[in-house]
Amino acid sequence: MKFKSRNFEGAETVLDIKDLSVNLPNQETVAPILDRISLNIRAGETACLVGESGSGKSVTSLAVMGLLPKGALEVTGGKITLEDRELLGLSHNELRHMRARRMAMIFQEPMTALNPVMRVGDQIDEVLQIHADMSASERKARVLDIMEQVHLPDVKRIYGSYPHQLSGGQRQRIMIAMALVLQPKLLIADEPTTALDVTTQAQILRLIAELQEKQGTAVLFITHDMGVVSEIADTVHVMKEGQIVEQAPVEKLLREPREDYTQKLLKAVPSLIPRKVRPPKSDDQVLQVQGMKKIYGGGGIFVKKEGTLAAQDVSFSIARGRTLGIVGESGSGKSTVARCVMRLIDPTEGEVRVDGNEIARLSRRQLRPYRRFIQIVFQDPFRSLNPRWKVGESLIEGPLNYGISRAEAMKQAGDLMELVGLPRDVLDRYPHQFSGGQRQRIAIARAVAMKPDVLVADEAVSALDVSIQAQVLDLLGDIQDKLGVAILFITHDLRVAAQICDDIVVMQNGLIVEYNSASEVLANPQHEYTRALTEAAPGREWDFANFCELKKTA
Amino acid sequence: MAKTAQPVSASQWFLGALSLPRKWRVGPGPIIAAIVLTVIVLSAIFAPYYVPFDPMHMESTKRLQPPGGEYILGTDPFGRDMFSRVVTGGRISLLIGIGAAVISVFFGLLIGLVAGFFRMADAIIMRIMDSLMSIPAILLAIALVSLSGASVGSVIIAITIPEIPRVVRLVRSVVLSAREEPYVEAATALGSSMPKILTKHLMPNTMAPLIVQGTYICASAILIEAILSFLGAGVSTETPTWGNIMAEGRDYFQINPGLIFWPGLMLSLCILSINLIGDTARDLLDPRLKKREA
Numbered sequence: 028m029k030f031k032s033r034n035f036e037g038a039e040t041v042l043d044i045k046d047l048s049v050n051l052p053n054q055e056t057v058a059p060i061l062d063r064i065s066l067n068i069r070a071g072e073t074a075c076l077v078g079e080s081g082s083g084k085s086v087t088s089l090a091v092m093g094l095l096p097k098g099a100l101e102v103t104g105g106k107i108t109l110e111d112r113e114l115l116g117l118s119h120n121e122l123r124h125m126r127a128r129r130m131a132m133i134f135q136e137p138m139t140a141l142n143p144v145m146r147v148g149d150q151i152d153e154v155l156q157i158h159a160d161m162s163a164s165e166r167k168a169r170v171l172d173i174m175e176q177v178h179l180p181d182v183k184r185i186y187g188s189y190p191h192q193l194s195g196g197q198r199q200r201i202m203i204a205m206a207l208v209l210q211p212k213l214l215i216a217d218e219p220t221t222a223l224d225v226t227t228q229a230q231i232l233r234l235i236a237e238l239q240e241k242q243g244t245a246v247l248f249i250t251h252d253m254g255v256v257s258e259i260a261d262t263v264h265v266m267k268e269g270q271i272v273e274q275a276p277v278e279k280l281l282r283e284p285r286e287d288y289t290q291k292l293l294k295a296v297p298s299l300i301p302r303k304v305r306p307p308k309s310d311d312q313v314l315q316v317q318g319m320k321k322i323y324g325g326g327g328i329f330v331k332k333e334g335t336l337a338a339q340d341v342s343f344s345i346a347r348g349r350t351l352g353i354v355g356e357s358g359s360g361k362s363t364v365a366r367c368v369m370r371l372i373d374p375t376e377g378e379v380r381v382d383g384n385e386i387a388r389l390s391r392r393q394l395r396p397y398r399r400f401i402q403i404v405f406q407d408p409f410r411s412l413n414p415r416w417k418v419g420e421s422l423i424e425g426p427l428n429y430g431i432s433r434a435e436a437m438k439q440a441g442d443l444m445e446l447v448g449l450p451r452d453v454l455d456r457y458p459h460q461f462s463g464g465q466r467q468r469i470a471i472a473r474a475v476a477m478k479p480d481v482l483v484a485d486e487a488v489s490a491l492d493v494s495i496q497a498q499v500l501d502l503l504g505d506i507q508d509k510l511g512v513a514i515l516f517i518t519h520d521l522r523v524a525a526q527i528c529d530d531i532v533v534m535q536n537g538l539i540v541e542y543n544s545a546s547e548v549l550a551n552p553q554h555e556y557t558r559a560l561t562e563a564a565p566g567r568e569w570d571f572a573n574f575c576e577l578k579k580t581a
Numbered sequence: 582m583a584k585t586a587q588p589v590s591a592s593q594w595f596l597g598a599l600s601l602p603r604k605w606r607v608g609p610g611p612i613i614a615a616i617v618l619t620v621i622v623l624s625a626i627f628a629p630y631y632v633p634f635d636p637m638h639m640e641s642t643k644r645l646q647p648p649g650g651e652y653i654l655g656t657d658p659f660g661r662d663m664f665s666r667v668v669t670g671g672r673i674s675l676l677i678g679i680g681a682a683v684i685s686v687f688f689g690l691l692i693g694l695v696a697g698f699f700r701m702a703d704a705i706i707m708r709i710m711d712s713l714m715s716i717p718a719i720l721l722a723i724a725l726v727s728l729s730g731a732s733v734g735s736v737i738i739a740i741t742i743p744e745i746p747r748v749v750r751l752v753r754s755v756v757l758s759a760r761e762e763p764y765v766e767a768a769t770a771l772g773s774s775m776p777k778i779l780t781k782h783l784m785p786n787t788m789a790p791l792i793v794q795g796t797y798i799c800a801s802a803i804l805i806e807a808i809l810s811f812l813g814a815g816v817s818t819e820t821p822t823w824g825n826i827m828a829e830g831r832d833y834f835q836i837n838p839g840l841i842f843w844p845g846l847m848l849s850l851c852i853l854s855i856n857l858i859g860d861t862a863r864d865l866l867d868p869r870l871k872k873r874e875a
Contacts, residue, residue, distance in 0.1 A: 369766075369770055371766050371769060371770065391775070395772050395774075398769075398770060398771065398772035399771075399772055401770075402770055402771075403766075403767065403770050405763040405766070405767065406763075407763060410762050410763045410764060411763040411764050411767055412764055413764045413768075413782055415785050421764075424768060424771050424773060425771035425772060425773075428771060428772040428773055428774070428777075429772065470767070473767065473771070474767075474770075477771065477772075
């Protein structure tokens with residue numbers, strides 16, 4: 028694999044951070060948010076800041092931009108030098124002047140970073156109005172030019188569009204255009220591709236690299252994704268609990284990680300090599316979906332409205348103890364399928380059989396006896412447990428509905444806590460006392476409490492850090508071995524799918540484009556969309572866990 | 582037994598109240614409001630036990646007496662003791678305020694839960710609520726009172742009906758956003774029945790905004806009662822309420838301004854306190870304000 032790691036000797040230093048500390052105000056006793064971190068970035072260099080959530084990556088970037096929330100966080104020591112100017116201690120106005128002209132930032136979620144009621148062209152123009160002395164026609168020409176440079180199609184039309192009329196990738200291009208229109212020396216990108224699909228992500232990463240080459244910008248790139256790091260970084264700074272624990276050129280870091288923490292991070296990156304083929308244990312198909320179709324909306328009392336087709340001709344089946352993955356980008360209909368299977372929404376057409384019982388057409392009341400055979404784990408661990416209930420109450424909710432006594436259900440809940448690797452006294456506490464990974468374990472326990480035959484995991488590990496992700500995946504595998512439950516695993520992440528799935532369904536625009544065993548789908552994709560997906564997966568030629576190139580599988 | 586508790590002076594208690602845990606630290610305003618409101622409520626409740634005169638008793642020889650002497654606040658044009666009337670009047674005014682708040686919150690919650698959860702019912706219920714809201718509240722109240730006759734009950738109902746749509750809207754909006762939460766969907770998947778999801782998962786979300794809305798309704802009901810009485814469409818004139826007292830005093834207030842001033846002062850203090858407490862409750866309970874703090 029080719030890494031960037033170019034030579035920067037002699038290149039001028041653009042950003043120099045020295046011993047930067049950030050604390051909560053008036054709380055000297057608490058561990059600092061940033062603990063004397065130092066890093067520097069030279070012209071044309073891409074420095075990646077990696078680490079798990081809460082490690083201080085974003086705080087570092089905000090401190091540089093002078094955007095730390097007032098009263099909540101404050102810089103307590105160190106220096107930040109941009110080219111030759113010391114940034115700490117600059118007044119509000121001076122800092123504002125520095126932003127856009129000398130340094131700029133792009134954010135994770137372009138929809139919220141853009142003003143929804145202003146045309147995107149005017150939003151780029153605004154930057155010029157404030158910071159550059161140009162006539163209206165010069166500005167317009169400049170805006171159209173930068174929009175061309177970020178490869179937006181039909182720039183004249185997009186100039187007059189509102190953010191909601193653009194796709195996620197286009198919005199992020201607008202953000203990049205805004206950030207780079209004044210050719211700043213430093214670009215800070217805070218997880219700019221995390222909210223995007225892999226294929227879009229690949230395009231945006233290419234775009235940033237291209238513009239960087241052209242303008243010689245120094246880029247501080249914040250990410251949690253080691254794949255992205257391997258693609259774009261020159262140097263990597265690994266952060267942990269407010270400290271930089273390792274700094275090295277990208278190739279050195281990936282080949283010979285020095286620190287335990289870095290090794291742990293790399294080892295947790297799920298590999299793209301599919302899991303070993305498991306022979307099916309039984310032919311008992313616990314979940315069968317046949318010709319399912321879902322149209323959202325439509326109908327209407329007076330006017331016949333046209334609905335949105337979210338899924339069509341969806342057919343698959345899962346045998347007991349097996350895992351089927353549904354992979355696709357946002358809008359591909361994979362979550363719709365999960366929700367139809369769960370009967371959280373009603374499929375427009377088609378059959379859903381759980382243990383041979385057709386449930387697609389049952390009424391709410393008729394459905395209740397069958398509910399317990401199929402359970403779901405959601406993506407967001409912070410919203411999937413009722414915040415007002417003790418964990419124990421959440422866990423026994425299901426069993427109580429099926430006539431199990433309270434005492435008995437509580438006893439089982441305690442056993443379940445052990446199964447998912449949490450202490451029993453968790454039952455008496457509230458969800459907010461737990462981390463995301465722990466809550467996801469609780470959510471899994473709640474689903475398993477029903478002794479289901481099918482467990483639907485809707486992006487169940489997507490909101491978690493890689494190391495936690497690996498643990499939760501292990502837990503799911505463990506539970507499958509012990510209880511023989513079939514898992515329907517919905518994900519956008521091919522790496523995760525490779526780790527856990529026996530079979531994979533690839534969906535695009537509501538249709539299944541490929542359905543085969545995991546090893547076939549990943550190693551030998553038939554459909555061009557599947558190929559595009561695998562090729563866009565960042566760092567696909569690198570075996571992160573073993574610190575070397577991926578060996579070509581025979 | 583050894584005495585462990587030290588006597589606490591009023592000022593010490595007051596300072597202690599100000600240094601509540603940070604979450605509940607509210608500043609002096611709401612505490613003063615709470616004290617004022619408590620005094621008003623207690624004085625109204627216990628009015629029959631301490632008032633010097635029967636508030637209904639007319640003494641034709643002692644009309645329009647100035648304040649001081651036998652009558653602390655003087656007498657009204659019928660020779661009734663103003664002080665007794667003002668504190669007794671609070672009973673009905675507060676009863677109507679609290680009654681209207683409790684009833685409209687109760688029905689609003691019920692209808693709002695149904696509207697938020699069932700889409701078919703929603704379409705019908707909300708159109709009815711929209712049409713109710715399109716009628717001016719005072720007009721509707723006057724019409725209802727004149728149809729059903731003036732009594733405390735009918736005034737409460739007349740005030741409650743225009744308030745219900747507001748509560749329904751509030752509850753419905755909370756339910757609409759809460760029902761999309763994954764934990765509610767998980768409950769569905771766990772086979773929880775609809776009533777259980779409504780009462781155990783969705784209703785608790787509505788409590789904080791309802792408490793706040795309840796205080797506002799209480800204040801506005803007291804005010805509307807006063808307006809209705811002033812217009813002669815309220816509780817029958819024999820019963821003293823703050824509105825009635827002011828309505829009767831309006832012809833003579835140039836001779837004795839206290840006829841309007843005292844009930845008006847009670848009314849203003851009462852509403853001001855309730856609103857202040859409502860605002861404080863909102864600040865403490867509203868998650869959006871909490872977020873801004875974080």
